Amino acid sequence: MRPKDLYISGLGAYLPERMSSRRAIELGLYDETLMLDSGVTGTLVAGDTPPVDMAVSAARSALKRAGCEASAVDFLIHSCVFRQGPTMWYPGGYVLRELGCEDAAAFEVRQGCNGMLAALELSVGQFAADSDRTTALLTTADNFASPQGDRWQGYGPGTVIGDAASAMVLSTAGGIARVRAVNQCVLPEFEGLHRGAEPLFDASGRETIDMVARARHFGRTNRPLTEVNEVIAERQADVVRRSLKEAGIDVGDVARAIYVNQGQYLVGQFFLDPLGLPEEKSTWDFGRTVGHLAASDHVVALDHLLTTGQVGPGDHVLLAGAAPGFVVSSAVLTITENAPWAI
Numbered sequence: 001m002r003p004k005d006l007y008i009s010g011l012g013a014y015l016p017e018r019m020s021s022r023r024a025i026e027l028g029l030y031d032e033t034l035m036l037d038s039g040v041t042g043t044l045v046a047g048d049t050p051p052v053d054m055a056v057s058a059a060r061s062a063l064k065r066a067g068c069e070a071s072a073v074d075f076l077i078h079s080c081v082f083r084q085g086p087t088m089w090y091p092g093g094y095v096l097r098e099l100g101c102e103d104a105a106a107f108e109v110r111q112g113c114n115g116m117l118a119a120l121e122l123s124v125g126q127f128a129a130d131s132d133r134t135t136a137l138l139t140t141a142d143n144f145a146s147p148q149g150d151r152w153q154g155y156g157p158g159t160v161i162g163d164a165a166s167a168m169v170l171s172t173a174g175g176i177a178r179v180r181a182v183n184q185c186v187l188p189e190f191e192g193l194h195r196g197a198e199p200l201f202d203a204s205g206r207e208t209i210d211m212v213a214r215a216r217h218f219g220r221t222n223r224p225l226t227e228v229n230e231v232i233a234e235r236q237a238d239v240v241r242r243s244l245k246e247a248g249i250d251v252g253d254v255a256r257a258i259y260v261n262q263g264q265y266l267v268g269q270f271f272l273d274p275l276g277l278p279e280e281k282s283t284w285d286f287g288r289t290v291g292h293l294a295a296s297d298h299v300v301a302l303d304h305l306l307t308t309g310q311v312g313p314g315d316h317v318l319l320a321g322a323a324p325g326f327v328v329s330s331a332v333l334t335i336t337e338n339a340p341w342a343i
Contacts, residue, residue: 001182002246003124007175008333010066011303012058014141014165016046018290021160030152030160038158038263039284043151043291046143046163051084052091054165055141056098062167063099063137065341066175074133075105075126079115079140081294095139104137112323113260114184115140115295116168117331121182123170134172140295141165149209155292156211158263162291166299176306176340177317177333180247184329185239190228193218194324229269236328237274240320247316247332251275255315258301260322261287271320297321306339313337 020042024030035041046054055078063070076092084091092106111118119138127133143163144151151161170179196214198207219225244251259271259282267284271277283301293300298319305311312335319331 001121001124003179003182004128005172006124006127006179007171007173007336008168008177008179009171009175010062010064010068010169011299011306012061012063012065012167013296013300013303014054014057015290015300016044016049016054016163018042019045024152034153034157037265038160040158040160040263040288040291042289043160043162044164044293045145047145049143049163051080051082051141051143051163051165052094054143054163055091055095055139055167058141058165058167059095059099059137059139062169065339066169066171068135068169068171070099070101072135073099073101073104073137074135075107076101076137076139077107077109077119077122079109079111079119079138079295080142081112081115082142082144082146084141101137111327112325113292113295113297114321114323114327114329116166116299117182117319117321117329118184118327120168120170120179120331121184124182127172136170138168138170139165140299142294142296144294148207154210154212156215158266160291162261162293164290164293164296164300166293166296166303168299174336176337177335180316180332180334181243182329182331183239183243183246184327185235187232187235187326187328190232190326191324192222193228193326232322232326232328233270233274236270236320236322239328240275240318240330243330243332244318247334249316249332251277253316254281254318256283256305256311257281257318257320258283258298259320261290261292261297261301264288270322302333306335307342309338309342311335
């Protein structure tokens with residue numbers, strides 16, 4: 001998909017305190033072998049901070065940086081992975097009320113760690129269908145403090161889950177980065193990879209999240225995991241090439257590349273190696289310090305690149321992601337100006 005006149009005008013993030021992997025090992029939460037294999041040095045832990053309040057904080061920062069009043073927001077798309085609040089309650093209205101947005105539509109996206117890239121793609125259609133809509137706010141937030149899951153070891157080798165929120169203001173009038181292309185593809189044959197043997201309906205509400213066990217079950221009962229990983233890597237590269245082609249550039253033109261914050265070998269296997277991208281172009285060295293921040297990975301990394309001046313006008317930034325379902329996605333941005341908030 002090749003958007004017309006779509007720009008990112010502001011970014012914001014809420015990043016809680018960091019716990020080092022070494023400290024987690026001392027507390028018996030993490031395993032040293034896993035740390036050494038993954039290269040992940042720490043993750044962010046938000047304590048009892050509600051995710052929606054984290055989202056509001058990130059959104060306020062993004063709006064301020066964009067020079068945009070909350071009243072100018074035409075629609076909000078909020079994405080999340082984990083519980084946001086009470087059952088049968090939805091966060092969109094809360095975020096809009098806290099920000100003081102009036103007369104705005106609100107949507108919620110549940111596409112796992114691909115939530116923000118999915119929201120970006122859905123925004124293209126909203127703007128195209130109604131030319132009166134000129135400004136969108138995308139938010140995401142998650143707090144994984146729950147007895148249901150183990151952030152250090154329960155989500156797969158090489159994956160340490162962190163808490164965070166991020167926000168992105170989109171504009172049709174201009175901004176710091178132009179959205180050149182955005183695409184995704186779903187591999188439904190692999191949806192069971194993250195379902196395993198779990199029931200589709202659990203009346204007890206006592207589900208335990210063990211992504212390692214789910215993947216192993218799928219590997220035993222469906223297709224070997226080595227084969228699954230090969231197909232995912234191939235399809236991830238395909239959807240990236242589609243976005244690069246639509247943006248009119250080659251992989252060699254990419255200045256920086258952002259992927260899911262995972263272990264070093266996973267970033268190489270599923271993203272860098274199939275495309276021939278060197279690790280130094282990736283944001284893995286930053287991502288390893290904060291952990292996998294659910295759907296916030298891409299926005300937080302992009303904000304880091306802009307804030308620290310690692311990308312500037314004319315640079316092409318490649319974003320790629322994956323999520324249960326099984327989703328592979330990509331987007332290409334071109335930086336149009338230096339971020340006003342850069343250090």
